Amino acid sequence: MSESAEVAPLAGFTVGVTAARRADELTALLERRGAAVLRAPVLRIVPLSDDAELLATTKRLIDDAPDVVVATTAIGFRGWIEAADGWGLGEALLRGLGGVELLARGPKVRGAVRAAGLTEAWSPASESMAEVLERLLEEGVEGRCVAVQLHGEPLPGFSESLRAAGATVVAVPVYRWMPPEDLAPVDRLLDAVLTRGLDAVSFTSAPAAASLLKRAEQRGRLDELLDAFRTDVLAACVGPVTALPLQGHDVPTRQPERFRLGPLVQLIASELPGRVRPLPVAGHRVEIRGHAAVVDGTLRPVPPAGMALLRCLARRPGWVVSRADLLRALPGAGRDEHAVETAMARLRTALGSPKLVQTVVKRGYRLALDPHADEKYAGGV
Numbered sequence: 001m002s003e004s005a006e007v008a009p010l011a012g013f014t015v016g017v018t019a020a021r022r023a024d025e026l027t028a029l030l031e032r033r034g035a036a037v038l039r040a041p042v043l044r045i046v047p048l049s050d051d052a053e054l055l056a057t058t059k060r061l062i063d064d065a066p067d068v069v070v071a072t073t074a075i076g077f078r079g080w081i082e083a084a085d086g087w088g089l090g091e092a093l094l095r096g097l098g099g100v101e102l103l104a105r106g107p108k109v110r111g112a113v114r115a116a117g118l119t120e121a122w123s124p125a126s127e128s129m130a131e132v133l134e135r136l137l138e139e140g141v142e143g144r145c146v147a148v149q150l151h152g153e154p155l156p157g158f159s160e161s162l163r164a165a166g167a168t169v170v171a172v173p174v175y176r177w178m179p180p181e182d183l184a185p186v187d188r189l190l191d192a193v194l195t196r197g198l199d200a201v202s203f204t205s206a207p208a209a210a211s212l213l214k215r216a217e218q219r220g221r222l223d224e225l226l227d228a229f230r231t232d233v234l235a236a237c238v239g240p241v242t243a244l245p246l247q248g249h250d251v252p253t254r255q256p257e258r259f260r261l262g263p264l265v266q267l268i269a270s271e272l273p274g275r276v277r278p279l280p281v282a283g284h285r286v287e288i289r290g291h292a293a294v295v296d297g298t299l300r301p302v303p304p305a306g307m308a309l310l311r312c313l314a315r316r317p318g319w320v321v322s323r324a325d326l327l328r329a330l331p332g333a334g335r336d337e338h339a340v341e342t343a344m345a346r347l348r349t350a351l352g353s354p355k356l357v358q359t360v361v362k363r364g365y366r367l368a369l370d371p372h373a374d375e376k377y378a379g380g381v
Helices: 023-032 052-063 074-086 090-098 107-115 129-139 156-164 184-194 206-218 222-231 240-247 261-274 304-314 323-329 338-351
Strands: 014-017 036-039 044-047 068-071 101-104 145-149 168-172 175-178 200-203 234-237 279-281 284-288 292-295 298-301 357-360 364-367
Touching (some): 036 184, 074 090, 074 107, 074 175, 101 107, 184 206, 200 240, 206 222, 304 338, 323 364
Parallel strands (some): 068 145
Antiparallel strands (some): 357 364
């Protein structure tokens, strides 16, 4: 058992949550593992119950039934049935859907289909739209009409492949993703990524990832955001489709094997501690996390100024860092090197062991790396 076994896996780390739906659940899962969470829904879902486009599409499919209907999300399928009920078309829509080949992408959608009194013809084990597409193409779609319930955004690759194979594709836009009415939380999250105040950002939909990128571009900060994700901040995506907008900008992403919130949180809880290299300092074992240090298995919260100094010292552990360099690392410290001394005193108090950071007279400060570790860590962290 490791020395820090009693420390929650995400204690000392801060994770951004961009989800609009199920944000409470995701936040609770992260906080249960010790994370601090910054919430900022980057999108809002706008139901289309009063939307002329959905009404017209529904009437078209009732009057001229498609050969195949693809249900992609449980919330979207339920929303479609509820909207049709509101227009007095619910029974007619259900009768029509009962006579076509109904494909459900995954168990949640399958549950929604059955709750509506319908039976799906098939559902992929992988919950992948790619597998749904493969099945349709193998069946042959030439001359057939395929209705696809969209899940917030168009599925151009999916629909184009079907059209190229000779199908007529009807999009069913049950709800749309829109920017949030209040962009202030999004900007706070964006700023936290840029300043490395977040250790990870979780994404549960491709539109959410695209929306954050778009907001950064609107503010002229896209390159800075991409640099943060490429170097210091983990982009954790619930699945490969969600990751596509980020990967399109050469951002490395991590995804769980199962596309669910639980496995996503487990991935983050494994990935972030795995990025921390323990340092042997003054006879102690030190892990430097996002807003805290773990010293000999005990979590030590550190003020932001102290964390800035600690990270600066840890880039080349054991090497002397001048007061001038440390001053530059302090956020908003100005030119007074006394600010370094004040922040350093608070850092030592927070760490619980003043000897971890050694004063080198007239030169600066250093992490008191144990002598036997000097060569191993000489290249920095």
